Amino acid sequence: MEILRYVFLVFHLFGFAALMGGLFYQLRGKDPVAGSYMLSSAVVQLVTGAGLIWTRTALDLPVDGLKMGVKLALDALVAVVALIGMRNKRPWAFYAVGSFTAAAAVVAVVWK
DSSP: OHHHHHHHHHHHHHHHHHHHHHHHHHTTSSSOOOOHHHHHHHHHHHHHHHHHHHHHHHTTOOOOHHHHHHHHHHHHHHHHHHHHHHHHOOHHHHHHHHHHHHHHHHHHHHOO
16 A cells, blocks of 8 residues: 555656646747646646545545645646636636646645
8 A cells, every 4th residue: 555655646746747847848938828738737636636645544644634625626726727728728827727736836845
């Protein structure tokens, strides 16, 4: 079970890297828009985040329910805004996805 937890953690970090890496790459262009990679990465974040909570619970490791609720809400918001931005091709959605992803990272790191 511990190995599965690490697999979920690695893929959770891959999802974050894909979101932020794509965001920074598109900032070089003139018209950044939310792409399908953002939606895919947001879904990876949601699934692996749920998997991380499940494995921590199964291993009797501590889980802060409020923190995980905030992270889940931010990750769901990223997925919804990425879907809207992918369909409408509006720049505000691109920046919102980046902001919510950064906020989720701050919550994950700073909230003890």
